[in-house]
Amino acid sequence: MATVVYKVGDDVSTDVIYPGRFMATVLPNETPQFAFADDATFKSKLKANQHVAEKILVAGNNFGCGSSREQAASCLKGYELIIIGKSFARIFLQNAINLGLRVVICPTIEASEGDELELKGDEILNATNGQRFPIEPMPRSRQAVIDAGGLIPYTRQKLEKLAA
Amino acid sequence: MERGRKIERDSMSMTVVEKILARASRLSAVKAGDVVEPKVDLAMSHENAALVINQFLEIYRGTSLTPKVWDASKIAIIFDHRVPAESPKTASNQKKVREFVAEHFVQKFHDIRGDVGGICHQVLPENGYVRPGSVVVGTDSHTTSHGALGAFAFGVGATEMASVWALGTVLNVEVPPTIKVVVTGKFKRFVGPKDLILHLIGKITAQGANFKVLEFHGPAIEQMNTSGRLVLCNMAVEAGATAGIVPADDETARYLREEASVTGSIEFVEPDVDATYEQVIDIDVGQLAPQIACPHTVDNVKPIEEVAGRKVHQIVIGSCTNGRLDDLAVAAKILKGRKVAPNTRMLVFPASGKIYRQALGKGYLGAFMQAGALVMNPGCGPCLGVHEGALGDGEIALSTTNRNFKGRMGNPNSEVYLCSPAVAAASAITGVITDPRKGNN
Numbered sequence: 001m002a003t004v005v006y007k008v009g010d011d012v013s014t015d016v017i018y019p020g021r022f023m024a025t026v027l028p029n030e031t032p033q034f035a036f037a038d039d040a041t042f043k044s045k046l047k048a049n050q051h052v053a054e055k056i057l058v059a060g061n062n063f064g065c066g067s068s069r070e071q072a073a074s075c076l077k078g079y080e081l082i083i084i085g086k087s088f089a090r091i092f093l094q095n096a097i098n099l100g101l102r103v104v105i106c107p108t109i110e111a112s113e114g115d116e117l118e119l120k121g122d123e124i125l126n127a128t129n130g131q132r133f134p135i136e137p138m139p140r141s142r143q144a145v146i147d148a149g150g151l152i153p154y155t156r157q158k159l160e161k162l163a164a
Numbered sequence: 165m166e167r168g169r170k171i172e173r174d175s176m177s178m179t180v181v182e183k184i185l186a187r188a189s190r191l192s193a194v195k196a197g198d199v200v201e202p203k204v205d206l207a208m209s210h211e212n213a214a215l216v217i218n219q220f221l222e223i224y225r226g227t228s229l230t231p232k233v234w235d236a237s238k239i240a241i242i243f244d245h246r247v248p249a250e251s252p253k254t255a256s257n258q259k260k261v262r263e264f265v266a267e268h269f270v271q272k273f274h275d276i277r278g279d280v281g282g283i284c285h286q287v288l289p290e291n292g293y294v295r296p297g298s299v300v301v302g303t304d305s306h307t308t309s310h311g312a313l314g315a316f317a318f319g320v321g322a323t324e325m326a327s328v329w330a331l332g333t334v335l336n337v338e339v340p341p342t343i344k345v346v347v348t349g350k351f352k353r354f355v356g357p358k359d360l361i362l363h364l365i366g367k368i369t370a371q372g373a374n375f376k377v378l379e380f381h382g383p384a385i386e387q388m389n390t391s392g393r394l395v396l397c398n399m400a401v402e403a404g405a406t407a408g409i410v411p412a413d414d415e416t417a418r419y420l421r422e423e424a425s426v427t428g429s430i431e432f433v434e435p436d437v438d439a440t441y442e443q444v445i446d447i448d449v450g451q452l453a454p455q456i457a458c459p460h461t462v463d464n465v466k467p468i469e470e471v472a473g474r475k476v477h478q479i480v481i482g483s484c485t486n487g488r489l490d491d492l493a494v495a496a497k498i499l500k501g502r503k504v505a506p507n508t509r510m511l512v513f514p515a516s517g518k519i520y521r522q523a524l525g526k527g528y529l530g531a532f533m534q535a536g537a538l539v540m541n542p543g544c545g546p547c548l549g550v551h552e553g554a555l556g557d558g559e560i561a562l563s564t565t566n567r568n569f570k571g572r573m574g575n576p577n578s579e580v581y582l583c584s585p586a587v588a589a590a591s592a593i594t595g596v597i598t599d600p601r602k603g604n605n
Contacts, residue, residue, distance in 0.1 A: 013569040020548040024253040026215035038576040062371040068305040070321040090375050095321035141199040141336040155223050155327040
């Protein structure tokens with residue numbers, strides 16, 4: 001069981017997830033401090049849920065639209081959040097998968113902050129309201145990267161194979 | 165070219181992007197949904213090369229292999245996002261990139277300079293680095309710009325780029341379906357490519373082309389110069405598109421020869437007449453009015469009459485969208501001999517050093533300054549709110565850039581409206597959003 005700790009609407013851009021003025025900070029271990037920097041409730045909600053084992057961010061359509069900045073994915077990865085979105089912008093989705101950030105595409109998801117969700121193979125059960133929502137499979141092209149745990153280990157394996 | 169002819173003979177009809185991906189993947193044909201690993205012809209980064217370097221070295225960590233880029237002649241690094249550096253942190257990142265460039269012999273490196281510097285999406289085309297039919301990846305979402313030259317160009321993240329630097333291919337690309345956009349009619353005076361793309365984004369929404377390609381056709385596109393096509397493809401990503409593309413034609417060849425000093429053969433890749441499109445969108449620009457994208461999404465587009473009269477505090481002309489010579493020309497013509505309104509400030513950012521020098525020679529920059537505008541150095545400037553030209557609380561900007569997301573110009577308590585250079589210039593004189601077709605313009 002995982003808990004929804006933060007909920008956002010449609011078209012949340014990378015400028016909102018990771019404002020441009022912090023873009024000089026690039027290293028994945030340094031970016032989490034600036035996640036949703038212009039919304040003070042993000043950090044307070046995470047703090048209030050610090051003992052929750054699995055934390056979920058629920059998003060609407062087109063989450064992560066805009067810039068290709070990878071900080072938008074690495075800053076969320078730093079909190080080990082699971083991102084459940086109705087849909088994702090292409091570059092953000094790829095960045096998330098490349099970095100091993102857990103993302104779930106669920107076009108009909110309905111959940112509020114505080115709800116308990118159970119992620120089953122192909123559906124999400126909202127245990128708080130009893131509703132079930134089907135999960136859409138990841139782009140087929142990305143499954144191998146997900147299985148490898150991210151693009152860095154995937155590319156590393158590929159290079160080692162080429163060198164062997 | 166051998167492989168090109170083979171594709172032409174193939175029974176399977178393809179879109180431009182399908183043809184480019186087939187060739188780059190050494191396949192006779194591909195179709196939307198296929199998973200391929202295309203070879204990359206050009207791999208572009210800007211300041212975020214600092215993160216690419218970090219991820220690149222990470223790939224090799226714990227292996228017996230020595231980090232080595234696959235082809236130093238195909239990597240381009242252009243400093244543009246914060247030039248000159250606004251902080252010690254940025255300056256140190258840029259230093260780190262310079263050291264990598266020297267160590268790995270990266271050849272297409274454009275430092276902070278007035279001769280060869282500028283915004284990456286202007287530097288690439290004006291140096292002839294982008295060729296029709298090529299595969300271009302860039303760690304910038306507006307890499308879609310380069311579709312204007314008939315290339316398949318798309319944005320990726322830094323880790324994806326690190327993988328390209330190591331392997332020379334993009335791993336696991338799903339061939340995107342294509343939406344055909346057919347544009348007819350003749351633009352009215354003071355209406356142009358920016359108004360067309362804003363209108364299209366408003367029509368299909370910010371995710372209307374997510375994971376898809378926008379392929380532009382029709383008489384209005386044939387008559388449009390490369391500068392205008394760059395505007396369309398640049399903002400294709402604002403509809404979520406993986407790429408925008410204008411199939412290469414005589415204008416593409418003219419641009420490459422005359423403006424990018426390209427010699428040698430230029431090959432066109434054209435779609436098959438019976439290629440499969442997911443959707444066809446027809447637009448007649450004959451009656452199109454100037455369009456404005458209102459806060460805080462690029463698809464919140466309205467014809468100018470619905471927002472005219474709104475007070476603006478900062479006018480910005482520039483960026484990879486509208487910082488080229490013809491953009492500056494139309495704005496300078498409107499502003500010449502006039503004054504920027506009191507309590508309104510105007511910032512002009514030519515897209516490259518080359519454009520800056522051309523605009524200087526033609527007297528545009530002098531006209532801007534005499535009107536009261538500030539002419540800044542080439543670069544991304546205030547577009548992404550990281551460097552200069554930030555907005556105050558409650559202030560409103562009217563800008564020729566490409567994004568109006570909350571906080572985009574450095575302040576979440578401000579608003580950004582997007583428009584064409586003509587609207588920006590006419591509005592600078594009045595201090596309110598103004599239709600350039602009205603008054604003495």
